[in-house]
Amino acid sequence: MIIIRRSIAVLLGLLAALTPLGIPPASADEPTSEPPKVELVLDVSGSMRANDIDGRTRIAVAQQAFHEVVDALPDETQLGIRVLGATYPGDDKKIGCQDTQQIVPVGPVNREQAKAAIAGLRPTGFTPVGLALRGAAQDLGTGGTTRRIVLITDGEDTCAPPDPCEVARELAAQGTHLVVDTLGLAPDEKVRKQLVCIASATGGTYTSANSVEQLSGRIRQLVDRANDTYTATPALVTGTGECGNAPILAPGVYSDREKFQEHRYYRVPVRADQELRASVSVALDRPLNRDYGVLLRATAADGRELVRGTDAGSGRTDVLSTGLRWSASEPDEPTEEPSEEPAEGTTLIVPTPTVCLVVSNSFSGQNTAAQVPGMPVELTIDVVDFSPAPNSPGLGRGWVLLLLLTVAGLLTGLITGWLTRWWVATWREN
Numbered sequence: 001m002i003i004i005r006r007s008i009a010v011l012l013g014l015l016a017a018l019t020p021l022g023i024p025p026a027s028a029d030e031p032t033s034e035p036p037k038v039e040l041v042l043d044v045s046g047s048m049r050a051n052d053i054d055g056r057t058r059i060a061v062a063q064q065a066f067h068e069v070v071d072a073l074p075d076e077t078q079l080g081i082r083v084l085g086a087t088y089p090g091d092d093k094k095i096g097c098q099d100t101q102q103i104v105p106v107g108p109v110n111r112e113q114a115k116a117a118i119a120g121l122r123p124t125g126f127t128p129v130g131l132a133l134r135g136a137a138q139d140l141g142t143g144g145t146t147r148r149i150v151l152i153t154d155g156e157d158t159c160a161p162p163d164p165c166e167v168a169r170e171l172a173a174q175g176t177h178l179v180v181d182t183l184g185l186a187p188d189e190k191v192r193k194q195l196v197c198i199a200s201a202t203g204g205t206y207t208s209a210n211s212v213e214q215l216s217g218r219i220r221q222l223v224d225r226a227n228d229t230y231t232a233t234p235a236l237v238t239g240t241g242e243c244g245n246a247p248i249l250a251p252g253v254y255s256d257r258e259k260f261q262e263h264r265y266y267r268v269p270v271r272a273d274q275e276l277r278a279s280v281s282v283a284l285d286r287p288l289n290r291d292y293g294v295l296l297r298a299t300a301a302d303g304r305e306l307v308r309g310t311d312a313g314s315g316r317t318d319v320l321s322t323g324l325r326w327s328a329s330e331p332d333e334p335t336e337e338p339s340e341e342p343a344e345g346t347t348l349i350v351p352t353p354t355v356c357l358v359v360s361n362s363f364s365g366q367n368t369a370a371q372v373p374g375m376p377v378e379l380t381i382d383v384v385d386f387s388p389a390p391n392s393p394g395l396g397r398g399w400v401l402l403l404l405l406t407v408a409g410l411l412t413g414l415i416t417g418w419l420t421r422w423w424v425a426t427w428r429e430n
Helices: 002-021 058-072 111-119 129-140 164-173 189-201 212-229 399-429
Strands: 037-043 051-053 078-084 100-108 147-153 178-184 206-208 252-258 263-269 274-283 292-299 305-313 319-327 354-361 375-385
Touching: 037 058, 037 100, 037 129, 037 212, 051 058, 058 111, 058 212, 078 111, 078 129, 100 111, 100 129, 129 147, 129 164, 129 178, 129 189, 147 189, 147 212, 164 178, 164 189, 178 189, 178 212, 189 206, 252 263, 252 354, 263 375, 274 292, 274 354, 292 319, 354 375
Parallel strands: 037 078, 037 147, 147 178, 178 206
Antiparallel strands: 078 100, 252 375, 263 354, 274 319, 274 375, 292 305, 292 354, 305 319
16 A cells, blocks of 8 residues: 555656646757758749850850859759740740749759750740749758758849749748748849848848859859758747747757747746757848847746847848847746655655747838748757856955955055156156
């Protein structure tokens, strides 16, 4: 009977420890062995015949850059190539705006096949960028790792709808771990804005290329980035409007979406001997009014703020990031003692305290900015062993501090007076 009672007590203790957590913590995806996948999307529309890059046509520069990149690709990279405006030479816009094809399927690199396919391209038709992006996303398929599209074009989409920027937001909202990087071959402000919008919507980058060296170097850099970062895919999570029912997160990297002036709550278990380290980045993927900020707070379960981190912007950056550190072992945090001694032979299990992380923003969109989907949010969480910083020498407090300041002032006055008398005496003698 004694053994049964002790077993029941232990079981109740375990249930008490697990109850505050509700459900097991969400965890970030484990890195997989899936190889990196990249698709190069090349604009072969009629404007690529322009002869304005180092005395050569834009298509010739792009072809040479492609050849150099294909030769330098790591063997483990799975590469595909899609073109737009490459086959229809007529004036029927309805037909021309469907002109996009995959000329090299995504898979292990066949260098001779890829270079032969690129060498035969001739500038021809319209510029259906939005349709090509949708096709490239389908070419790359789904999976647990990030996939990249590298779009090279010299002009804006001439076939909308679908609008390429809206297509990029649509792809990002699907949570398919897809990043679009854009490269512009023409110094046109309207084209630049469209390419920036496409890249920002998916967490990618925009670059202007004005020479073969710039274009090939940038494409190679983006492909290398796919090899370096494809295993660090954030896990999808959905924050809530209050702490009580927020998802519980284990250490890892997570992605979410947040609307303008919204608060997103998450929970992280942190033991008394641990330190929480968290950071958040918000991508500014649509037109915003100037002067805005991002706030990351750690609060206790009762709403008390423990620590905060902030970042502010004025329209000159495309990402805002901030972070915080907090330890439960700080001296001003009282620890709860058990109300009564446990029965002899009973194992006492103390529930792990839960810290609430709150991501807030002060964004307001311009007239053309859509609220849905929300802004892309990436949240990084780590919980490590607590390591207190060494205490710096202090000046004391109360009467000790007053005495120290009095002595310091007296000594300063004596030394200053002595130096002044010495200088006056020397000046009179000379």
